[in-house]
Amino acid sequence: xxxxxxxxxxxxxxxxxxxxxxxxxxxxxxxxxxxxxxxxxxxxxxxxxxxxxxxxxxxxxxxxxxxxxxxxxxxxxxxxxxxxxxxxxxxxxxxxxxxxxxxxxxxxxxxxxxxxxxxxxxxxxxxxxxxxxxxxxxxxxxxxxxxxxxxxxxxxxxxxxxxxxxxxxxxxxxxxxxxxxxxxxxxxxxxxxxxxxxxxxxxxxxxxxxxxxxxxxxxxxxxxxxxxxxxx
Numbered sequence: 001x002x003x004x005x006x007x008x009x010x011x012x013x014x015x016x017x018x019x020x021x022x023x024x025x026x027x028x029x030x031x032x033x034x035x036x037x038x039x040x041x042x043x044x045x046x047x048x049x050x051x052x053x054x055x056x057x058x059x060x061x062x063x064x065x066x067x068x069x070x071x072x073x074x075x076x077x078x079x080x081x082x083x084x085x086x087x088x089x090x091x092x093x094x095x096x097x098x099x100x101x102x103x104x105x106x107x108x109x110x111x112x113x114x115x116x117x118x119x120x121x122x123x124x125x126x127x128x129x130x131x132x133x134x135x136x137x138x139x140x141x142x143x144x145x146x147x148x149x150x151x152x153x154x155x156x157x158x159x160x161x162x163x164x165x166x167x168x169x170x171x172x173x174x175x176x177x178x179x180x181x182x183x184x185x186x187x188x189x190x191x192x193x194x195x196x197x198x199x200x201x202x203x204x205x206x207x208x209x210x211x212x213x214x215x216x217x218x219x220x221x222x223x224x225x226x227x228x229x230x231x232x
Contacts, residue, residue: 008035010052015062018042026061065110073100073112073128073142074120085119085158086172093117094124101128101139111141116148116202118158121176123147126197145202147178149189149229154179154220155208163213183228186221190232203229 011034017026020042031046032039048054074093075084084093096119104112114125129142150156153163157179159172173179178189190201205221207214214220221229 010035010049011055012046012048012052013055013062014058015060016058017061019061019063021064030062032062063108066108067111067113068104068109069113070115071100071104071112072116072118073097073114073125074117081118082158082161088119090120090122090124093120093122094128097125097128098137098139101132101137101142105138105140109140111143114142114144114146115200116145116156121147121178123196143199145193145198145200146196147176147193148202148204149186149193150176150179150204151181151220151225152179153214154204155206155211155214155216156204157211160211160213181225183224186225186229187232190229201229 013032013034015027015030015032017028018030018032019026029044030042031044031048033041033046033049033052074097075081076096076099077084084096088096097114101112117125123146125142125144125146128137128139129144131137132139132142148156152173153160157173157176159169159176162169162172178193180186180189193201203221203226205219205226206216207218207220208216
């Protein structure tokens, strides 16, 4: 038992008040024992291992980390998000993702889910995710689909903003490599996302509110395309 304690890293957290996320009350006098990266025990009578690092939060309220299951991390300011799609580099968008991961962690979100880049066409979110997992930078854990799969004129086609200038809109549309048509395109698009490290697949099956010439009641992928994505 002593040898196991020496090999594992223990953290012993002393809580002022504990909100456990289940009971609608604050618990007094609670301790939390963390073994490596997992919570081992929560309660009042928890022995403190000799080797444990003690974190005294007796003047604070302790809660479980929150999870945001739908957030796009790849822009600096939502007021300028439409411009940032076209006026910032992929590198700048990756910096925005780092900034978001730091801000969300500081606000108590220990895990966030990124369902496709709005401004980004690349895979910076996966590089940020890996850097956080390796401890190179500090931020929320990230579960990511780097690029969403979509069709022309759909909620994922931000070139709709130029749709009254078809020549320009077509040039901009072709910048989004995960935009296409037909079951074969989407079969391969799923394979590519998985190849590059996506945790899940995000599709724009319908229109939406953010894009100007579509709405959520419109089906934007046909049944054959949707089935091909799910089967793959």
